[in-house]
Amino acid sequence: xxxxxxxxxxxxxxxxxxxxxxxxxxxxxxxxxxxxxxxxxxxxxxxxxxxxxxxxxxxxxxxxxxxxxxxxxxxxxxxxxxxxxxxxxxxxxxxxxxxxxxxxxxxxxxxxxxxxxxxxxxxxxxxxxxxxxxxxxxxxxxxxxxxxxxxxxxxxxxxxxxxxxxxxxxxxxxxxxxxxxxxxxxxxxxxxxxxxxxxxxxxxxxxxxxxxxxxxxxxxxxxxxxxxxxxxxxxxxxxxxxxxxxxxxxxxxxxxxxxxxxxxxxxxxxxxxxxxxxxxxxxxxxxxxxxxxxxxxxxxxxxxxxxxxxxxxxxxxxxxxxxxxxxxxxxxxxxxxxxxxxxxxx
Amino acid sequence: xxxxxxxxxxxxxxxxxxxxxxxxxxxxxxxxxxxxxxxxxxxxxxxxxxxxxxxxxxxxxxxxxxxxxxxxxxxxxxxxxxxxxxxxxxxxxxxxxxxxxxxxxxxxxxxxxxxxxxxxxxxxxxxxxxxxxxxxxxxxxxxxxxxxxxxxxxxxxxxxxxxxxxxxxxxxxxxxxxxxxxxxxxxxxxxxxxxxxxxxxxxxxxxxxxxxxxxxxxxxxxxxxxxxxxxxxxxxxxxxxxxxxxxxxxxxxxxxxxxxxxxxxxxxxxxxxxxxxxxxxxxxxxxxxxxxxxxxxxxxxxxxxxxxxxxxxxxxxxxxxxxxxxxxxxxxxxxxxxxxxxxxxx
Numbered sequence: 001x002x003x004x005x006x007x008x009x010x011x012x013x014x015x016x017x018x019x020x021x022x023x024x025x026x027x028x029x030x031x032x033x034x035x036x037x038x039x040x041x042x043x044x045x046x047x048x049x050x051x052x053x054x055x056x057x058x059x060x061x062x063x064x065x066x067x068x069x070x071x072x073x074x075x076x077x078x079x080x081x082x083x084x085x086x087x088x089x090x091x092x093x094x095x096x097x098x099x100x101x102x103x104x105x106x107x108x109x110x111x112x113x114x115x116x117x118x119x120x121x122x123x124x125x126x127x128x129x130x131x132x133x134x135x136x137x138x139x140x141x142x143x144x145x146x147x148x149x150x151x152x153x154x155x156x157x158x159x160x161x162x163x164x165x166x167x168x169x170x171x172x173x174x175x176x177x178x179x180x181x182x183x184x185x186x187x188x189x190x191x192x193x194x195x196x197x198x199x200x201x202x203x204x205x206x207x208x209x210x211x212x213x214x215x216x217x218x219x220x221x222x223x224x225x226x227x228x229x230x231x232x233x234x235x236x237x238x239x240x241x242x243x244x245x246x247x248x249x250x251x252x253x254x255x256x257x258x259x260x261x262x263x264x265x266x267x268x269x270x271x272x273x274x275x276x277x278x279x280x281x282x283x284x285x286x287x288x289x290x291x292x293x294x295x296x297x298x299x300x301x302x303x304x305x306x307x308x309x310x311x312x313x314x315x316x317x318x319x320x321x322x323x324x325x326x327x328x329x330x331x332x333x334x335x336x337x338x339x340x341x342x343x344x345x346x
Numbered sequence: 347x348x349x350x351x352x353x354x355x356x357x358x359x360x361x362x363x364x365x366x367x368x369x370x371x372x373x374x375x376x377x378x379x380x381x382x383x384x385x386x387x388x389x390x391x392x393x394x395x396x397x398x399x400x401x402x403x404x405x406x407x408x409x410x411x412x413x414x415x416x417x418x419x420x421x422x423x424x425x426x427x428x429x430x431x432x433x434x435x436x437x438x439x440x441x442x443x444x445x446x447x448x449x450x451x452x453x454x455x456x457x458x459x460x461x462x463x464x465x466x467x468x469x470x471x472x473x474x475x476x477x478x479x480x481x482x483x484x485x486x487x488x489x490x491x492x493x494x495x496x497x498x499x500x501x502x503x504x505x506x507x508x509x510x511x512x513x514x515x516x517x518x519x520x521x522x523x524x525x526x527x528x529x530x531x532x533x534x535x536x537x538x539x540x541x542x543x544x545x546x547x548x549x550x551x552x553x554x555x556x557x558x559x560x561x562x563x564x565x566x567x568x569x570x571x572x573x574x575x576x577x578x579x580x581x582x583x584x585x586x587x588x589x590x591x592x593x594x595x596x597x598x599x600x601x602x603x604x605x606x607x608x609x610x611x612x613x614x615x616x617x618x619x620x621x622x623x624x625x626x627x628x629x630x631x632x633x634x635x636x637x638x639x640x641x642x643x644x645x646x647x648x649x650x651x652x653x654x655x656x657x658x659x660x661x662x663x664x665x666x667x668x669x670x671x672x673x674x675x676x677x678x679x680x681x682x683x684x685x686x687x688x689x690x691x692x
Contacts, residue, residue, distance in 0.1 A: 053625075225620075228617065228620060229617075232616075232620070233616075247620070247623050247624045248624070249624070250617070250620060250621065250624060268616040269615075269616055270578075270579075270614040270615055270616050270618070270619045271574065271575075271596070272616070273616045273619060273620065274571075274574060274578070274593070274596060274619065275596065276632075277593050277630055277631075277632040278593045278594070278595070278596060278632040278634075279399075279632070280632065281631075281632045281633050281634065281637065282630075282631075282632050283629075283630070283631050283632075284623055284628075284629070284630040284631070285623075285627075285628075285629050285630070286622075286623040286624040286625070286626065286627045286628050286629075287627050288624075288627065291627060
């Protein structure tokens with residue numbers, strides 16, 4: 001009898017926030033590895049905000065997940081069968097394994113994991129794409145200078161916490177924004193931010209801006225953009241001349257659909273946004289980390305030891321079981337997680 | 347009897363497009379040069395879109411002109427009295443002389459003009475701030491590569507024509523946008539653009555975009571932003587991944603007042619604009635040329651000979667008489683000029 005695997009398929013495209021009905025748990029036989037392919041049994045899979053974008057049928061950095069296709073995502077696991085000289089059973093690897101208990105993938109698309117790099121889950125968060133995203137965005141576009149002020153939202157998440165900790169190490173004042181008093185306490189106590197504001201405590205961007213101004217008495221030099229919406233609106237008038245804005249996400253706008261056409265925030269207009277770029281000489285750079293994998297070895301070399309020494313800390317939220325992945329994902333999009341959201345599969 | 351001079355004062359702040367009543371022609375005695383100062387008799391003064399911003403009482407790159415103050419602007423003229431070792435009567439100089447027949451300015455704020463650099467007016471246009479703006483924006487942020495496609499509006503103006511000609515010399519496909527068939531013909535015939543679209547022929551950004559798409563079969567790699575509004579809205583969906591957008595102006599939005607808050611274009615929302623930056627990995631850089639004067643010698647060295655040889659061409663619109671400066675300025679803001687707008691004072 002053929003051994004079975006489970007996967008989560010995209011059952012239908014969401015309009016607005018995804019709902020349970022957009023996902024479908026399916027069972028199928030584990031495929032056989034073709035030439036150059038390996039079968040990986042996934043131990044942990046990653047849940048990330050970008051996956052919301054893949055559910056839409058809109059032009060974005062990557063092709064959308066087809067309806068009926070397996071939800072995309074990174075994962076780490078053990079090679080259980082190999083038809084490639086690159087891997088042997090028992091090796092551990094990271095790759096785009098999808099939302100599934102097993103994956104059949106070309107060996108050359110997998111990255112072998114160094115067992116000395118720390119726990120397996122680190123490859124999904126602090127030393128994986130989110131941590132790398134924070135490091136690359138800050139170093140390549142943020143260009144931090146000691147004494148400057150940086151603001152980052154989703155402060156306890158895997159990107160925000162990396163950005164904030166690196167900026168602190170570089171001598172900046174770091175102000176986080178997070179959802180809820182508990183996360184704010186973690187940002188300052190665990191991650192060493194100078195201050196953290198609870199965006200849920202503010203009804204409007206104007207109110208948030210008033211307290212943000214107090215927390216950033218010298219203005220904002222770097223706004224690491226990963227949420228969009230109210231935070232962006234609060235931040236823009238506080239940006240200093242020659243400010244830098246790396247843009248790696250806008251989770252608050254993802255659910256607005258393809259082009260966010262109906263999602264204009266009160267008070268934040270296209271001309272207003274564009275004018276700020278001009279009159280403050282801002283440098284705004286959109287990026288996705290998959291275009292910059294050439295820098296990954298540099299990232300590991302610089303940040304790996306800091307994680308090992310505890311100089312850079314990280315938090316993980318671990319859900320259990322593939323069947324609970326959709327709920328964990330939907331919760332994450334609403335800020336239900338505190339640290340890196342992971343699903344444990346075995 | 348003390349010799350008299352004339353100046354144009356800001357009589358009141360405009361709401362929307364400036365009107366004649368916002369300006370006042372005044373006469374006063376020519377001041378005496380203090381220690382380190384010189385008196386310049388202005389021969390030509392420059393009119394530029396940025397001056398509209400100075401009329402508003404809003405945070406911008408520079409302090410607003412106070413009500414009752416002389417309208418700001420660059421000019422070239424002859425030194426007629428000097429209280430500085432740096433200049434002697436008979437020298438020619440460029441400086442921020444204001445909208446006035448004479449100016450009393452610190453000698454160290456003036457730049458002596460090389461009589462071999464070409465006609466005096468070149469210091470206001472092709473080899474002055476507008477030309478320098480085009481060169482700096484293109485080279486520093488546009489990063490042109492042969493075979494790419496560049497779009498620039500106000501194609502026959504002193505910034506747009508510089509950008510387009512430099513890009514052609516670098517091997518790019520260059521598509522201009524201008525107001526009226528006559529200007530479009532000048533863009534292609536005089537300045538060598540590959541194509542030029544008349545934005546007045548399109549009611550909506552969508553219509554403009556359709557023809558722009560045909561004119562840019564490989565998409566747009568560089569959009570040199572100097573107008574905002576409908577053109578930006580038409581361009582954004584056509585931008586290629588890794589596109590660059592130097593932002594040096596947005597004349598179509600200047601009249602919307604301080605923050606352009608009421609000027610949202612139909613269809614172009616802040617989230618839509620921001621999302622394009624993210625999903626296409628755009629690099630957007632706002633700048634004003636006065637922050638980059640350190641590169642001016644490089645500009646003159648590279649572009650000066652090309653202007654002298656005729657490889658880079660330029661057009662000037664010359665109005666006569668200080669009293670006609672407000673009308674020429676108001677006309678320019680509506681696209682009434684074809685080339686660099688200058689006022690001849692003597």
